[in-house]
Amino acid sequence: MDARPPPHAGTLHPLTLLRDEIIGFFEGLGYSAAEGPEVESEWFNFDVLNMGAAHFARAADHTYYVAYPRGQGPDSGKPAERSGLVMRAHTSPVQARAMLHETPPLYKIYIGRTFRPDPLDATHSPVFNQLEGLAVDRGLTMDDLKRTLDRLAEAMFGPRIVTRLRPYQFAYAEPAAEIDVQCKVCHGRSTDCRTCGGEGWLEWGGCGMVHQAVLANCGIDTSVYNAFSFGMGVERTLMLREGLSDLRHIVDGDIRFALSGAGRPVPAVRARGMHELGRALVDLGYVETTSFPFTDPAMADRLGLPHDDPRRRHLTLTDPLPGQGAALRTTLLPGLLETLRRNAERGVLEASILEQGRVFLPPEGLRRAPHVPPGRRPTPQALQRIDASLGAQPWHLAAISTQPDRQNQLIEAAAVALQRLGRQVSLAAARRAPWMDGHCVALSADGTPVGYAGRLIPEILAAYGLPAATCALEIDLDALSILPSPQGQT
Numbered sequence: 001m002d003a004r005p006p007p008h009a010g011t012l013h014p015l016t017l018l019r020d021e022i023i024g025f026f027e028g029l030g031y032s033a034a035e036g037p038e039v040e041s042e043w044f045n046f047d048v049l050n051m052g053a054a055h056f057a058r059a060a061d062h063t064y065y066v067a068y069p070r071g072q073g074p075d076s077g078k079p080a081e082r083s084g085l086v087m088r089a090h091t092s093p094v095q096a097r098a099m100l101h102e103t104p105p106l107y108k109i110y111i112g113r114t115f116r117p118d119p120l121d122a123t124h125s126p127v128f129n130q131l132e133g134l135a136v137d138r139g140l141t142m143d144d145l146k147r148t149l150d151r152l153a154e155a156m157f158g159p160r161i162v163t164r165l166r167p168y169q170f171a172y173a174e175p176a177a178e179i180d181v182q183c184k185v186c187h188g189r190s191t192d193c194r195t196c197g198g199e200g201w202l203e204w205g206g207c208g209m210v211h212q213a214v215l216a217n218c219g220i221d222t223s224v225y226n227a228f229s230f231g232m233g234v235e236r237t238l239m240l241r242e243g244l245s246d247l248r249h250i251v252d253g254d255i256r257f258a259l260s261g262a263g264r265p266v267p268a269v270r271a272r273g274m275h276e277l278g279r280a281l282v283d284l285g286y287v288e289t290t291s292f293p294f295t296d297p298a299m300a301d302r303l304g305l306p307h308d309d310p311r312r313r314h315l316t317l318t319d320p321l322p323g324q325g326a327a328l329r330t331t332l333l334p335g336l337l338e339t340l341r342r343n344a345e346r347g348v349l350e351a352s353i354l355e356q357g358r359v360f361l362p363p364e365g366l367r368r369a370p371h372v373p374p375g376r377r378p379t380p381q382a383l384q385r386i387d388a389s390l391g392a393q394p395w396h397l398a399a400i401s402t403q404p405d406r407q408n409q410l411i412e413a414a415a416v417a418l419q420r421l422g423r424q425v426s427l428a429a430a431r432r433a434p435w436m437d438g439h440c441v442a443l444s445a446d447g448t449p450v451g452y453a454g455r456l457i458p459e460i461l462a463a464y465g466l467p468a469a470t471c472a473l474e475i476d477l478d479a480l481s482i483l484p485s486p487q488g489q490t
Contacts, residue, residue, distance in 0.1 A: 010282035010352075013258050013290060015129060015250065016274060018238050019111045022131060025155045026109040029148070031133070034110040036094035037393050038293075038358055039066060039315065039328070041369040041386045044093035045086050048374070049172040050213045060319045063089045064115050064126075066328075067316040082318060084369030084389065087115035087328075091132035092172060095210075095229055098134060099218035100383065104225045105137040111234060113357075117321050122246045126321060127292050129234035134210075136220065136227040142175065145207055145228040149179060153204075157184040157241055164201060172229075173208025179232065180204060181240065195243065202240055205232025219377030253289040253339035255348050275477055277417040278356055281399050284413055286352045291335030293360065294325040299334050304433040304457055315360050315391065328360040332398035333434065333472060340400060341464045352401035356477070361392040394478035400456075400470060407471040411441055411453045414473055418445050422486025434460050435472070443475070446483055451475035 023033065051057060064087035094110045102108075110132045118124040135144070142165075149163045161184055165177035180201040186193035188200025196202055207230035215222050235250050244250070249257045274288075282288065296302075300312040311330040320326040329335065332355050343351055369389040372378045378386075399410060415425045423445040430442035432452045439455035453473040461470050 009259075010285040011258055011287055012274060012278075012282060013288040014238060014260075015234055015290065016288060018234060019129070022111060022152075022156075022234070022237075023109060025152065026133065029107070029151070031107040031109040034094050034098045034108040034132075034134070036088075036091070036097050036110065036112065037390050038088060038113055038115070039085055039360055039390055039393060040088040040093050041389060042084050042086055043369065043372050043386060044096055045088055045090075047372065048096045048214065048217045049092055050211050050217070050374075051171045055171060057089060061117060063087075064117055064320075065318045067318045083315075084371075085315075087317070089116050090114050091130040091231060092229070094132055095134040096214065096218055099136060099215070099220055099227075100377065104220065106134060106227075107137075108132075108134045117319065119321055120248060120251070122248060125235070125247055125251050126294075126324070127251065128247075130231050131205075131234055131237070132229070132231045134227065134229045136210075136225050138225060140209075140226050140228055142209065142228070145209070145230065148228075149207065149230060153181050156237055157181060160187075163204070165207070168206065168208075170206060170208055172211050172214050173206075174211045176206065176208030178203065178206050179230065184241075185243075204236065204240070205230060207231070213374070216376065217374055251290060251292075253291055253335075253342060253353075254346065255287050255289065255343050255351055255353065256346065258287050258289060275356060275395075275397055275417075276421055277414060277475060278354055278397055280413050280417040280420075281352075281354050281410075284352070284409065286354045286399055286401070289336070289339050289353045289355055291332075291339055291355060291357075292324075293329045293335070293357070294320065295327050295329045295334050296325045297327040299325070299327070302463060303331075303333070303460060306433065309433070310361070313362055315362050330359050330361060332357060332359065332396050332474060333400070336398055336400045336472070337460070337464045337466070340402060340466055340470075344465060350403050352399070352403055352406065354397065354399035356395065356397045358393045359396050361394070363389060363391040392478075394476055395481075396474055397477055398472065398474040400472040402467050402470045404467075404469050407439070407453070407455055407469075410471055410473050411443075414443055414451070414453060414475065418443070418450075418480075421445075421480070423480075423483070433457070445480055446486075448479060448483060450479045 065082050066085040068083050091110055091112055098108045113127055114130050115127055118126055153161045153163050161182050164180045168176050168178045170176040181204040183196035183200050185195040191198040210227035210229050212222050305312055314327040314330055317326050370385045372382050418425045426444045428442050430440045431437055432440050434457050435454040436457050441453050442449055443451045451474055455471045
């Protein structure tokens with residue numbers, strides 16, 4: 001392995017560190033993690049949550065609608081047609097999925113990305129992370145909810161910080177409230193506080209008792225159980241805690257922000273959401289960044305993908321923002337390349353970065369997400385048809401380095417990380433765009449191909465103004481997760 005020290009210590013992104021802290025807090029309260037897709041059906045995003053056909057959130061300027069797959073076959077030139085799918089506009093669909101697939105009592109926590117067509121500025125982003133909490137049990141009240149929120153506020157912002165609830169209307173909660181958190185700078189005792197403007201409180205999120213209609217849609221017996229839920233932005237929480245005024249520093253892949261120490265120093269080994277390979281790369285000096293999942297439909301040509309490559313077939317947004325790519329990514333590499341280009345413009349000329357995130361692969365054929373009548377729990381067959389319409393959304397991990405002679409180190413790190421997981425690793429020369437012929441290695445775990453690594457083709461590097469020695473790795477984490485457990489492990 002290349003023994004030269006990296007130009008800077010590696011680190012996870014402050015959002016990952018904060019996510020880890022929040023999940024750990026709720027695990028201490030007895031909550032368990034939930035999971036859900038980022039491309040979601042309209043039924044889960046709206047209908048199950050009591051958001052009727054006239055609800056304002058259904059407008060195209062509030063929600064990203066997804067068209068049928070484009071980029072392959074005779075339909076590639078036709079106008080975009082809605083598929084019954086959206087980029088989820090909130091994390092509340094995850095609470096519905098939890099209630100549909102598990103039996104009360106339930107105490108669930110989830111943090112994930114959400115998507116709304118808001119242009120990026122100091123306080124808005126088309127992609128942001130939300131925290132979603134759900135409790136389903138006998139005899140729950142707003143007092144139980146308020147006590148939970150106060151404990152979270154104290155854990156996030158310090159001793160004796162509390163919340164207040166202001167009555168509000170949400171379609172999926174009744175009664176419902178907006179959550180304000182007490183200003184941690186002045187505690188409401190200053191009329192000229194620069195943080196809260198003398199108000200003493202800062203807007204944080206929303207909450208309430210889950211609406212009876214939502215419980216009925218999820219098959220919860222409302223004569224026995226009730227529920228509360230709450231949600232707030234993770235970026236918003238980080239900004240409030242660290243006194244940040246510009247959201248763009250958090251979401252646009254600025255390596256300098258990731259290295260700034262924002263967030264609390266949670267050791268990488270404790271990061272529940274980061275794969276073993278990601279932690280190994282952080283140890284080698286790689287910096288975790290984030291990127292948006294939108295890309296140019298012509299990106300496949302720039303990457304040199306063969307015409308029959310499955311990565312050419314993509315989902316398309318019906319109404320992307322001006323200047324925003326209309327296609328959803330099928331590989332993490334374009335986002336990392338763009339991140340490196342922007343950081344080079346900021347003066348960071350040598351960098352090693354990584355990202356862990358979902359890619360989006362359309363279902364075979366045109367499968368419109370089915371409509372499910374509200375008012376009762378859907379049949380198992382209806383839920384299966386909804387999930388089949390979503391396509392695959394596997395987790396990938398990718399890394400790129402512009403530092404000289406890092407190719408062998410990157411391959412070695414991937415192999416060692418897979419071996420630590422108990423996998424038999426094999427390497428073989430391969431041909432796979434956008435890697436160079438003669439400089440590409442296929443990685444297999446227990447005989448199953450899981451990824452590729454090597455030097456990228458000169459044309460793509462020249463297009464982004466990156467050095468000729470730039471190397472990259474991309475691993476399909478879902479391909480790893482479905483392998484049988486290594487012998488002796490459970």
